[in-house]
Amino acid sequence: MGRPPDPARREATLARATDYVLAHGLTGLSLRPLAEALGTSPRMLLYDFGSKQELVAAVLAEARRRGAVRLAEHLPARAASPEEYLRGIWAWMSAPERAPFVRLFFEVHADGLTHPENYPDQAEAITGWFPTLGAAFREVGTGPDDTVTPTLVMAVIRGLLFDLTTTGDRHRTDLALDRFCELLRR
């Protein structure tokens, strides 16, 4: 007996906290401003998530979940060519709407360089792409279990995202992807 628990509240808080982190970044995240922006209290955040660390972990998981869903919605199930697939990924990832996700992605990576213990499944964020990409690029790959081609393809994407987020030069980065497509085609 007693008052029944309300798991929906935690979920709603998590969703809005994820919005907040995507908007403001992870680096300076603090419970009190976050709580105020969410119309709740630091007390409740700790009540729901146990600690700040666990809250952050939940937010990152939620952000990953959202990103995966959106990507799955966007990419064609079977692209006509590797080039088309690659252009699709670049168009999706470099779109301004994805900027908050990209920033969070780079923030997590940078923090993971100093505190790897906090992000145990970070490598999986890279290797997880291999099955999908390996299939999409099998024409230009070296075999069914080729991880090298996906590695290079994602390196180009991430490297160009790094450039784009730093310089803001969309034209030049777009052209660089064109050039990579050209190299792949030959």
Place this chain on the structure above:
Amino acid sequence: MGRPPDPARREATLARATDYVLAHGLTGLSLRPLAEALGTSPRMLLYDFGSKQELVAAVLAEARRRGAVRLAEHLPARAASPEEYLRGIWAWMSAPERAPFVRLFFEVHADGLTHPENYPDQAEAITGWFPTLGAAFREVGTGPDDTVTPTLVMAVIRGLLFDLTTTGDRHRTDLALDRFCELLRR
């Protein structure tokens, strides 16, 4: 008259502070632990640098200076081929001794995504490579002022560094660079 100033002290402090930041990262940097590790006091750090912000700026400038010097020492003045040049850059940047610099590089980029105003010359860290790289890759480039090929080349390097620092998989990243060289060659 009066006691003469001692500019050497500031320089020595800056050098050792740069060591410290390279070793411990920029994210959690705090004056008191830094001062203690340097055998000085927060009071003196502020006396010498004015504020934490200015100290950080000085440390980043010093780190850039060191990196540039080391790279200039390592790279051959004129490589036999673009491929050899590219392999030289990758070997140098991915070497374990460069890990502290690479981490600092990624940390600055990530922080710059949230606080661009703090890093006014960040774009120059990317575009500054173009003259040098454009010359080295003129055989495979599109012209004398080609910025697209250098953009792609550095994107591959940075993207693979991202992968390497996350997964630690040197073999796979080395192979991916081989693959990129192969694409360039054809």
Place this chain on the structure above:
DNA sequence: CATTATATGGTGCGACTGTTTCAAGAACGG
């Protein structure tokens, strides 16, 4: 009503942060 469980506000603790203030020490010239 009482009981029992969850939900929530308020308050404060201890440890940090960058920075300032005040005072004293240390090295020079006259």
Place this chain on the structure above:
DNA sequence: CCGTTCTTGAAACAGTCGCACCATATAATG
């Protein structure tokens, strides 16, 4: 010696941080 300038220590200030403790409110069962 004095005066001047640079250097340095100790302490405090005002703020933030995550988090814990305690009381109370709320909603269910009996």
